Each structure stands twice: as C-alpha cells, then as structure tokens.
Amino acid sequence: MTKDVIALTPKMPDLRTLLAGLYAGGPDLGVNTLADGAVIQLCAPGGRPLVSVEAPILVQVPGETTRLLGASPGVPDSPVWWTEARASTAVAEGGRLAGSFAGRLATVLGGTVWPPEAASTDVVPLTTDISAVPVPATSAPAVDVLTTKTAVVIQDRPLVTMTSWLSDALRGATADDRALQIVTPPTARLTLPTRTALLGHPNRWVIQDPDHGFYDGLSGAVLHWKGGTFTPILDENGTASVAEAFAPPEDASERQLILSLRTLHPADKDLVLGRALETAWHTLTGTPPAGWSTAEPVNLPWSTRQLTDLARARAPQPTWLIVIGHPDRPAIATVRITRTPAGVEEDITLTLGYGQDETAPLDSIEPLAESLCAEHGLTTMLTSLRSARRDLTIPPHFEVPPIPVSFTLGREAVRDIDLDQALRPPLNFSPTQLGPTAQLAVHYPLGDGTDPHAWSTLQQLTQHLKQAATDLA
DSSP: OOOEEEEEESSOOOHHHHHHHHGGGOTTSEEEEEGGGTEEEEEOTTSOEEEEEEOOEEEOSTTHHHHHHOSOTTOOOSSEEEEEEEEOSSSTTHHHHHHHHHHHHHHHHTOEEESGGGOOOOOOOOOSOGGGSOOOSOSOTTOSEEOSSEEEEEOOSSEEOOOHHHHHHHHHHHHTTOEEEEEEOTTOEEOHHHHHHTOSTTOEEEEEETTTEEEETTTOBEEEEETTEEEEOBOTTSOBOBOGGGOOOSOOOOEEEEEEEEEEEOOOTTOOOSHHHHHHHHHHHSSOOOEEESSSSOOEEOOHHHHHHHHHHHTTSOEEEEEEOOTTSOEEEEEEEEEETTEEEEEEEEEEEEOTTOOOOGGGHHHHHHHHHHHSOEEEEEEEEEEOOTTOOBOSSOOOOOEEEEEEEOHHHHHTSOHHHHHOOSSSSOOEEESOGGGOEEEEEOOSSOOTTHHHHHHHHHHHHHHHHHHHO
16 A cells, blocks of 8 residues: 655744655655645655655645544644655555655654654665666556556555645646545545545546455445446346445434535636635635635635635636635535636535534525525525535545425526516425516425435426526526
C-alpha cells in the first residue's frame, strides 16, 4: 500500500528545512521538482522517484485536521502547516523515507506526524536494486499503476480525501480518456467530494478485502483485474454478483439532509458568487460556512469575494470548489461554477449530518426556497433525506438512496413553462406559490423523506413540467 505521511507544524517549512527532510535518504539521492516547483521529489540515482512532497498548505479552518485525520492524540487544530509526502509503492524503502522526511520536519519545527507510527528521523539507506524497478509510466505522483484504460491510485489512509494529488490524477485520467480507480482496504471511507469525483463511469472505488477479494465500494459488484482495469465478474446471464461484505449496517439511525440546487446570475462585474450557498448554510445551521478550497484539506476561511475572484480568473473554464462547516454541525458542499451563454451558473450540492437524537430542519426548506428565489437566482432545488452517517463519510457498504422531500422551481424556470400547468400538476397535492404573481416561483412538497414512493411522484412531476415547457415552445 502507498504510504501517505503528513507533517503538521506550527511554522511554514522553508526550503532549507524541506531539503534537510529530503536528506533522509542520505546525500546520494537526488531532488527533482514538478508542477512549477509545487511538488518536490526525492529520487534515486538515475531519477527514479522515491518520495513526492507537495508544497506546504496553511490550514486555517477550525476542525479540518480532525475531520480528515480523526481525533488522534497530537493532531493539532488550525492554524497549522500541512506538508504531505507520498511514497512510491514500487520501492520498499519509500514508506520509511516518507516517514523520516515528515519526522525531520516535525522535529525541526516543533510539530507532529500523521500517522504517528510513521515518524522517524533515521537515515534510510537505499538497498533496493533500482535498476530492476520499472520507470513509472506517468509523472503524476498519485498514480501507482497506469494502463491504456486505467489510472490506479492505491490508498491506505482511513479517510480518502480529494487532495490536490487525487484531483490532478482525475484530471489527467479524464483528459487521456482513462478511468480513475482508487484501491483501498475495507476499513477505508471516502469523503463526499471524493465520492462525487468517482461518480463518472468508469471510475471506481475498489476494495481489496483479504476475505472477499476485490469489490466495488459504491455498488458492491465483485471485481477482477482484466484487460488493464478492474471490471465486474459477470455470470452467464451477464449479471454481476454483489460481495457479502457490501451488506448494509444494522444501525440506520443517522440521517443526511441533501440540497441540490442551481442558480443563474447575469455575468456582470458586480456579481458575487457563493451567496446562495451562504444563505442556505445560515438558514439550516445558524452560521455561515467555515471554509472553502479547490481540494482537501479545505484551508481557506470562508470568503464569497475570494471564491468569486478565483472563478472569474479561471473563466471560461469551470471552477469546482469544496465548502465545509463548523465542527459542531457536519456540513459539506461541492460547487461547480460555469460560464454559459445565459450567464453564470452555480451547481451546488449541500449535505448536512444529523444524529439519532437530532432532527433535520425540514420546516426551514420552504422559507429558504423563497429567499433563494427572491434574492439569489434559484432556478431549481431538490431537497432529500437519507439514512447515512452523520459525519458525512462514505463507507464501503450499501446505503439506501435519498428520498425526495420537496422540489422548487425558480422564477426563470416558471417563465419557461405555462404558469397554469406549473400550478396544477396531475398529482394529489397543491404546490405553494412563492413571491408575487409577476415574479412567481413554485414549491412542490413531496413528503417527509420516509416514503420511497416520493421518487415516483417526483418523476411524474418532472415529466409534467418538461411536457409543459415543450408545449409552450
């Protein structure tokens, strides 16, 4: 398994300290840089990478180190400098070198190492015959195996996060028309941003279970390595079997509230993005978001102005962001900002976690919808509830799908269909009108998140609205 080791220090590691850490392998090893200096590599004679080190990140968001690394003894809270080292899986000494690098940084700067058992300050002699180790087929430090079909990333950390390493690997695989497949032990979980990134076929989360072989951590399909990729084992009828280990947990008392919303704004110089998400967050939690970033760890304090500046600088390319909440209320969102002919769109998925003795604020959804429609350019919003972990992580076993609670059609979307049709769907409930008649939005209550038949109701509703829009066109 790959060894990811993190040095957590109160001071920023300067170049001299980084080089001192890289001498963990002795003076005979070389140093290389990638990505305009953002990644430093410790290399064997001949240039074979042994350890790759990402540029230090100042994590300023409270609770972020604990969210990603767990409440382990010695794991400090923010602000803290996060310096991550990733060892090559092809060389036996790689993991020890990464641990010694991180241990040296922590010793010099007064910090700690995660995982703590990896820390050392020893010189690690290189005894592997490097000439017998194949040169990696890719320069991407996160990728461990590269075939014509697939980029395989091996992870041994308990929580697989959407790090900049992994984000770069995903972008590279997509650009080359390859699948990204992450291989972990059965004890691993995914963060919601990582799960979102893997939803595109044929990306996979591959569980390597010593008792059950390989299976897909999101679908449960039993897998094998064939033709340069992990693929389901099919029976004579072309059906994939489901691993026994994928069975659902007995305890289903925790819940997640999920809001999937889209906003549309005129593309003018005064536009400030992120305000719809900020309004939803404050309505449902009582506080604004805590931080944002383009990867995990989320390191920047919440700022609508800064994220707007980033999206504007990247346009016309889309911008993908992660937003997190304060530690006392698990909440996380992904945001995709896109410049379109109609303006600037925000596609937002906000998920909040609730324990057995907590109640999701469903009564707040309708007034929130009205506020988003009136002030923040909401076009659509689907609210749903599901049985899933309060901490918002994804385990490798079956989880029931979310159940719709409500659907909201914003002002612009209502204008695109016949108003009478929008207000009179062929269903046994009456929608709620939001706002004045001249700027009407419509809110459709679908249930309390406990009746799976709400999916059928939602399907009938969306078909009715699509037909109404087609007839008007």
